[in-house]
Amino acid sequence: MKRIYLYIITIIAFFVAGVIIANLIIMPTIVQMGKEIVVPNVCNVPLETAIQELKKENLEGVVIERRYDQIIEEGKVIIQSPLPDASVKAGRIINLTVSLGPQTVTVPYLDGIDVEKGKLIIKRLGLTIGTIDSLFSDSIAQNKIINTVPEPGVALKKGDAISLVVSKGIKMKMPNVTGKNVSEAQTILKRMGLVAGEVTEIEGSGAKGSVVVQNPKPGQEVSPGDTIRLMVIK
Numbered sequence: 179m180k181r182i183y184l185y186i187i188t189i190i191a192f193f194v195a196g197v198i199i200a201n202l203i204i205m206p207t208i209v210q211m212g213k214e215i216v217v218p219n220v221c222n223v224p225l226e227t228a229i230q231e232l233k234k235e236n237l238e239g240v241v242i243e244r245r246y247d248q249i250i251e252e253g254k255v256i257i258q259s260p261l262p263d264a265s266v267k268a269g270r271i272i273n274l275t276v277s278l279g280p281q282t283v284t285v286p287y288l289d290g291i292d293v294e295k296g297k298l299i300i301k302r303l304g305l306t307i308g309t310i311d312s313l314f315s316d317s318i319a320q321n322k323i324i325n326t327v328p329e330p331g332v333a334l335k336k337g338d339a340i341s342l343v344v345s346k347g348i349k350m351k352m353p354n355v356t357g358k359n360v361s362e363a364q365t366i367l368k369r370m371g372l373v374a375g376e377v378t379e380i381e382g383s384g385a386k387g388s389v390v391v392q393n394p395k396p397g398q399e400v401s402p403g404d405t406i407r408l409m410v411i412k
Contacts, residue, residue, distance in 0.1 A: 213267070213268050214265045214266070214267065215235050215236065215237065215265070215266055215267070215268055215270070216235075216263055216264070216265055217235075217237065217258070217260050217261070217262055217263060217264045217265075217266055217270075217272060218231050218232065218235055218262065219258075219262035219263070220232065220239070220255050220258055220262075220272075220274070221255050221256070221257065221258055221262065222250055222254055222255065222256075223254060223255050224253055224254055224255075225239075225241065225253055225254070225255060225274070225276050228255045228258075228274060232272055236268040236269060237266070237268070237269070237270055237271075237272050238269065238270070238271050238272065239258075239271075239272050239274050240271050240272070240273055240274065241274050241275075241276055242273045242274065242275065243275045243276070244275070244276045244277075244278050245275065245276075245277070245278060246277070246278045246279065246280065246281035247277040247278070247279070247280070248280050248281075248335065248336065248337070250277040250279075251277060251279060252277055252278055252279030253276065253277065253279075254276070254277050255274050255275070255276055255277075256275045256276065256277050257274075257275040258272055258273065258274055258275075259272070259273040260272065280335040280336065281304075281335070281336050282333040282334060282335060282336075283303045283304060283305055283333070283334050283335070283336055283338075284330075284331060284332070284333055284334075285305075285326060285328050285329065285330050285331060285332045285333075285334060285340060286299055286300075286303065286330060287330040287331075288300075288323045288326055288330070288342075289318075289323055289324065289325055289326075289330075290318060290322050290323065291322065291323050292321060292322060292323075293310070293321050293322065293323055293342065293344045294321075296323045296342065297342075300340050303336075304336035304337065305334060305336065305337070305338055305339065305340055306337060306338070306339045306340070307339065307340065307341075307342070308327070308339035308340055308341035308342070309341045309342075310341070310342045310343075310344055311341070311342070311343050311344070312343075312344050312345070312346045313343055313344075313345065313346060314345070314346045314347065314348065314349035314399075314401070315345040315346070315347065315348070316348055316349070318345040319345060319347065320345055320346060320347030320401060320402050320403060321344060321345065321347075322344070322345050323342055323343070323344055323345075324343040324344065324345050325343050326340050326341065326342055326343075327340070327341040327342075327343070328340070346401040347371070347401045347402040347403070348402070349399060349401075350370060350399070350400050350401065350402070351396075351397055351398070351399065351400070352392070352394045352395065352396055352397060352398045352399070352400045352406070353366055353367075353370065353396065354392075354396035354397075355367070355389050355392055355396075355408070356389050356390060356391070356392055356396070357384075357388060357389065357390075358388065358389055359385070359387050359388055359389075360377060360387050360388070360389060360408060360410045361387075363389050363392075363408060364408075367406050370402070371402030371403065372400060372402065372403070372404055372405075372406050373403060373404065373405045373406065374405075374406055374408065375405035375406055375407050375408075376407050376408075377407075377408045377409075377410060378407070378408070378409045378410070379409075379410055379411070379412040380409050380410070380411070380412060381411075381412055382411050382412075383411075384411045385411060386411050386412070387410050387411060388410060388411050389408050389409070389410050390409055390410065390411060391408070391409035392406060392407070392408055392409075393406065393407045393408075394406065
């Protein structure tokens with residue numbers, strides 16, 4: 179008889195324990211699994227913080243991609259899927275795309291390169307052209323790049339500007355060709371890399387075809403390729 183009572187008490191105890199487990203563990207889990215959760219917004223949030231925020235809502239953040247971004251700082255979430263405010267089931271995986279920061283470009287070595295070719299290289303790298311200054315140079319030919327600002331090797335973000343310093347060629351003084359025959363004057367200018375431009379005939383005293391006025395004037399600084407205008411006796 180005692181054994182029967184023991185069996186009955188044991189059965190009742192297991193039943194009560196089962197009811198307690200069902201009410202405290204199993205049912206809440208089932209209910210929680212079916213619960214709709216609003217996805218929080220973790221965009222532009224550091225990855226670790228984003229994962230913690232999702233865990234608080236019983237969601238799991240998983241990184242599916244890392245890529246460069248010109249706006250979002252390195253290590254922060256660019257995109258999440260499902261999107262913020264979407265309704266999902268508890269335990270849902272939230273896919274995260276994380277920023278590697280702005281993509282950087284190294285300033286190339288352009289010294290001595292033709293300025294137009296240099297501009298093309300800069301644009302192909304995703305950079306822009308800044309200011310272009312010109313200086314005389316005894317070592318760098320005209321229209322060649324003397325140096326860049328910033329200097330070669332510096333890391334820039336795409337879209338940043340590179341300024342150029344371009345050679346005007348060797349520093350020269352304008353020769354005095356007044357009094358010379360126009361043909362002789364043109365030969366002198368050509369030897370110096372200057373261009374004899376417009377020749378204007380005027381009335382005056384002196385030998386026909388002799389230069390009486392030149393522009394620029396003698397002694398002024400000129401560069402190879404500059405155009406020189408002459409006035410000669412008609």
